[in-house]
Amino acid sequence: METLKSSTLQLRQLTKKYNNFEAVRDLDLNVPSGSLLTLLGPSGCGKSTVLRMIAGFLNVTSGEILVDGKDISRVEPNFRDIGMVFQNYALFPHMTVESNVAFGLKMRGVAKHEQAERVRDALAMVQMTHLADRYPSQLSGGQQQRVALARAVVIKPKLLLLDEPLGALDRHLREGLQSELRDLQRQLGITSILVTHDQDEALYLSDYIAVMNGGCIEQLDTPIALYDRPQTEFVARFLGVPNIFASTVVASSSSEVTVSLGGQNIIVPTDTGKTVGSSCKISVRPSHIEVARSEDPRQGVTAVIKSAHELGERIVYHCEVADLKIEANAPRISSSERFAVGQSVKLVLDPAHTVLLRD
Ligand SMILES: Nc1ncnc2c1ncn2[C@@H]1O[C@H](COP(=O)(O)OP(=O)(O)OP(=O)(O)O)[C@@H](O)[C@H]1O
Ligand SMILES: [Mg+2]
The missing domain is CATH 3.40.50.300 (P-loop containing nucleotide triphosphate hydrolases)
Incomplete structure (x- = not known):
């Protein structure tokens, strides 16, 4: 045809x-x-x-x-x-x-x-x-x-x-x-x-x-x-993102905002120009959060691993920062470092995939 x-x-x-x-x-x-x-x-x-x-x-x-x-x-x-x-x-x-x-x-x-x-x-x-x-x-x-x-x-x-x-x-x-x-x-x-x-x-x-x-x-x-x-x-x-965090704007410029996640600051690129002190919501997929050693020099959130499961192609980590629960996924390949329950880690959020949600 x-x-x-x-x-x-x-x-x-x-x-x-x-x-x-x-x-x-x-x-x-x-x-x-x-x-x-x-x-x-x-x-x-x-x-x-x-x-x-x-x-x-x-x-x-x-x-x-x-x-x-x-x-x-x-x-x-x-x-x-x-x-x-x-x-x-x-x-x-x-x-x-x-x-x-x-x-x-x-x-x-x-x-x-x-x-x-x-x-x-x-x-x-x-x-x-x-x-x-x-x-x-x-x-x-x-x-x-x-x-x-x-x-x-x-x-x-x-x-x-x-x-x-x-x-x-x-x-x-x-x-x-x-x-x-x-x-x-x-x-x-x-x-x-x-x-x-x-x-x-x-x-x-x-x-x-x-x-x-x-x-x-x-x-x-x-x-x-x-x-x-x-x-x-x-x-x-609706798309099943488990990490949606209520947060507060700590600093703001024309291209990014700094928000507080469990008391620690994270920079999120955005051009929406939020007012300092206003509340906001942040979303990030677990596969866009890298679990790294706590001494990793990159910007991130220090958290504690609460559970670790190897599921199919992923390793699913449930972590906690203050009263915030964060899920992070790593690929389940032999070269991936395994982190243990109770271990303190640095969660590195990929800025390109961390989103300041529209009100
Ligand atoms: N003839 C009708 N009279 C009154 N309300 C209706 C009528 N047909 C549909 N609705 C209402 O309009 C809304 C939208 O219906 P619609 O069938 O478009 O939904 P949908 O998104 O296709 O849902 P689904 O995924 O269940 O098929 C629903 O709340 C439904 O109850
Ligand atoms: Mg329908």
């Missing part, structure tokens, strides 16, 4: 109210052409509502949905040129695989011979050619999801929307399909939005991730930037 001309998607001040409840509030979003953007967030934050508005299954309360600069928010779903894959596959049970995939083409009045050719290409793309005559009930979950994907892309949509497309599958199958989905999206170059609440899936598949909270986007970033530098406490917690 040839690469499609990729579209851009912009959401402007998109809002959805159910009676008085705002499920999505003033949402702005740009999805560059050909990229895959993931909406990531906890249950109920509004992910599916956004997707359904883009697809046209839900009316917008206010705001605009621009595809290639044209507002489609009042266009009937059938005329939006959007392919959608649902969590529960939603294949037609009384139709074969082949007829399921052909359905959208038939609806659009595509000529019979072209239908056959495009269905064949789409089924080949998801490796389902040999099962074309089966019914959905005769397929595994992964196979059904492949058909759903073929059915969505066969119409050569401007946008591909995927609502938890792998959510119903077991982990092993999920991981296999994740890489297939990624390859297919890249190969076709379709601008895509994926919805998931699985952060690993989001990190693996996405060009960009928008973390949603209560109908709004908290942070939009590349997967690496989001993982390394969550900007708010909500995002840091």
Whole structure:
């Protein structure tokens, strides 16, 4: 199947109210052409509502949905040129695989011979050619999801929307399909939005991730930037950062602040210009804290090791400084120095990955 001309998607001040409840509030979003953007967030934050508005299954309360600069928010779903894959596959049970995939083409009045050719290409793309005559009930979950994907892309949509497309599958199958989905999206170059609440899936598949909270986007970033530098406490917690410290600003300049961690000073790069004496929160991933000997000359926090566990590829240290608990991870390789419970150590925080969280 040839690469499609990729579209851009912009959401402007998109809002959805159910009676008085705002499920999505003033949402702005740009999805560059050909990229895959993931909406990531906890249950109920509004992910599916956004997707359904883009697809046209839900009316917008206010705001605009621009595809290639044209507002489609009042266009009937059938005329939006959007392919959608649902969590529960939603294949037609009384139709074969082949007829399921052909359905959208038939609806659009595509000529019979072209239908056959495009269905064949789409089924080949998801490796389902040999099962074309089966019914959905005769397929595994992964196979059904492949058909759903073929059915969505066969119409050569401007946008591909995927609502938890792998959510119903077991982990092993999920991981296999994740890489297939990624390859297919890249190969076709379709601008895509994926919805998931699985952060690993989001990190693996996405060009960009928008973390949603209560109908709004908290942070939009590349997967690496989001993982390394969550900007708010909500995002840091949602992405599983265990080290979030309440602290006080001791000194401040245009490029950094000095904060107190368990009574010891740490410099954190930032341009937010906090006032001295104000309270703040700091986050840093355990893998960005190096456990060093206490006499290490670098800037750090002197702490005591409370527990040490070798877990898979990591050594997990739980440390304490005054009443602060800090987790630090070291790679579990033979050259890593092992520190013992009760030992005093220097925790060296990587400044590039230590974040002053936004209020
Ligand atoms: N028809 C409706 N009437 C009233 N409230 C609704 C309706 N549909 C959804 N909501 C509410 O809107 C909010 C957002 O729902 P949505 O389905 O978009 O969440 P989600 O982020 O997709 O969650 P999940 O991860 O559980 O699928 C929720 O609080 C939900 O209860
Ligand atoms: Mg949902």
